Amino acid sequence: MGLQRPKAVVLLSGGLDSTTTLAMALQQGFEAYALTFRYGQRHEAEVKAAERVATFFNVVRHITIDIDLRRFGGSALTDNIPVPKGRESVEIAHDIPVTYVPARNTVFLSLALAWAETLGAYDIFIGVNALDYSGYPDCRPEYIQAFEKMANLATKAGVEGKHFTIHTPLINMTKAEIIKKGHELGVDFSITSTCYDPSPDGRPCGQCDACILRQKGFAEGGLKDPLLYNKDGERP
Amino acid sequence: MGLQRPKAVVLLSGGLDSTTTLAMALQQGFEAYALTFRYGQRHEAEVKAAERVATFFNVVRHITIDIDLRRFGGSALTDNIPVPKGRESVEIAHDIPVTYVPARNTVFLSLALAWAETLGAYDIFIGVNALDYSGYPDCRPEYIQAFEKMANLATKAGVEGKHFTIHTPLINMTKAEIIKKGHELGVDFSITSTCYDPSPDGRPCGQCDACILRQKGFAEGGLKDPLLYNKDGERP
Numbered sequence: 001m002g003l004q005r006p007k008a009v010v011l012l013s014g015g016l017d018s019t020t021t022l023a024m025a026l027q028q029g030f031e032a033y034a035l036t037f038r039y040g041q042r043h044e045a046e047v048k049a050a051e052r053v054a055t056f057f058n059v060v061r062h063i064t065i066d067i068d069l070r071r072f073g074g075s076a077l078t079d080n081i082p083v084p085k086g087r088e089s090v091e092i093a094h095d096i097p098v099t100y101v102p103a104r105n106t107v108f109l110s111l112a113l114a115w116a117e118t119l120g121a122y123d124i125f126i127g128v129n130a131l132d133y134s135g136y137p138d139c140r141p142e143y144i145q146a147f148e149k150m151a152n153l154a155t156k157a158g159v160e161g162k163h164f165t166i167h168t169p170l171i172n173m174t175k176a177e178i179i180k181k182g183h184e185l186g187v188d189f190s191i192t193s194t195c196y197d198p199s200p201d202g203r204p205c206g207q208c209d210a211c212i213l214r215q216k217g218f219a220e221g222g223l224k225d226p227l228l229y230n231k232d233g234e235r236p
Numbered sequence: 237m238g239l240q241r242p243k244a245v246v247l248l249s250g251g252l253d254s255t256t257t258l259a260m261a262l263q264q265g266f267e268a269y270a271l272t273f274r275y276g277q278r279h280e281a282e283v284k285a286a287e288r289v290a291t292f293f294n295v296v297r298h299i300t301i302d303i304d305l306r307r308f309g310g311s312a313l314t315d316n317i318p319v320p321k322g323r324e325s326v327e328i329a330h331d332i333p334v335t336y337v338p339a340r341n342t343v344f345l346s347l348a349l350a351w352a353e354t355l356g357a358y359d360i361f362i363g364v365n366a367l368d369y370s371g372y373p374d375c376r377p378e379y380i381q382a383f384e385k386m387a388n389l390a391t392k393a394g395v396e397g398k399h400f401t402i403h404t405p406l407i408n409m410t411k412a413e414i415i416k417k418g419h420e421l422g423v424d425f426s427i428t429s430t431c432y433d434p435s436p437d438g439r440p441c442g443q444c445d446a447c448i449l450r451q452k453g454f455a456e457g458g459l460k461d462p463l464l465y466n467k468d469g470e471r472p
Contacts, residue, residue, distance in 0.1 A: 068302070111343055
């Protein structure tokens with residue numbers, strides 16, 4: 001079983017987007033190799049969630065690569081700049097957010113490409129989304145197309161006639177659609193992690209950009225978010 | 237002094253190509269930020285050479301980033317595949333060498349881009365060469381152009397109207413021309429490291445691809461290589 005399936009490298013942060021992306025890659029018949037980065041986040045909650053998700057979906061292999069983007073500075077996610085909360089958070093949605101990490105998806109996709117070529121995999125999945133994250137330049141379709149073109153010129157496999165494809169199944173979906181799709185594919189959202197600023201015990205803050213988008217998505221999708229939020233008074 | 241100069245990120249391996257590239261970036265009036273990778277090479281000689289070169293040229297900042305490409309496997313430079321020597325080495329020059337590291341320059345350039353954007357630098361220098369390393373797909377001009385295009389779509393700075401340029405000053409030079417250029421710019425080649433398989437004390441083997449190209453380059457350039465080779469009987 002599984003011997004004839006093509007391999008795919010799936011970028012897995014442990015959030016609901018990348019988890020749903022993994023579920024979609026499996027549904028499309030790929031054998032999944034999950035790739036996670038420990039890139040100097042201020043918390044380990046994401047990496048732990050990625051491990052839970054990889055186990056849940058029984059991927060062929062899950063690698064977590066350490067890469068210290070803090071050495072470069074430049075983002076709330078890796079620096080000591082406060083993560084914006086509440087109204088402040090919503091207001092920045094039309095501009096490039098301070099949580100933007102310079103060239104992050106390019107770094108992640110480059111490493112996915114390196115692993116893919118080594119594995120003999122020609123399909124890479126990334127859960128970018130152009131709607132909810134319109135402020136991030138490296139979530140746009142034109143960026144993904146340019147990366148794919150570059151990837152096919154960069155590699156031995158590309159030169160020898162293989163074609164690498166960067167799959168972005170969520171790119172035009174709303175958060176509610178992503179959640180409904182994940183639900184339909186059996187994703188257990190209780191094991192995913194979304195928050196930019198979780199408490200030490202891993203509970204999401206409920207107030208950062210990512211938490212707000214997630215909660216809005218569940219509400220619009222008519223589903224209940226199984227996560228216990230830290231600051232919204234839902235539970236102690 | 238130096239306050240008005242534009243910043244550039246220079247990829248620095250400690251070999252003679254990247255060292256000459258750094259010298260050329262400085263000659264062109266850039267303020268240099270040198271970036272080195274410890275990516276699972278089997279020896280530390282390169283990283284030490286990069287440190288010597290960064291000190292020699294008094295760069296503004298030198299960062300060495302750890303990134304374990306061995307996790308992916310797939311190359312003689314990072315795996316336990318023997319490095320080809322002598323005739324075997326010369327014969328592979330028309331094909332893609334086994335020393336090819338999947339997507340290596342893409343990974344390195346992506347991280348250079350991340351640092352550049354953080355610094356407010358819009359110029360990145362890489363010492364790729366399309367002549368002597370024609371077997372590497374990620375040393376070709378069409379690859380570099382595709383990366384540059386992608387970089388300008390990937391970044392906040394690119395979206396906001398800045399333009400990132402990937403400089404490849406060596407791309408069409410022969411090894412002899414590179415060595416003569418470096419010599420002209422005052423490069424001390426005794427502090428550079430080229431070998432794929434140095435001895436534990438850091439001396440180059442004199443027999444791998446890289447050593448052979450280097451020795452040929454010095455010979456054709458009419459200059460003497462100051463390095464002491466390990467196995468060619470030149471010195472004990």
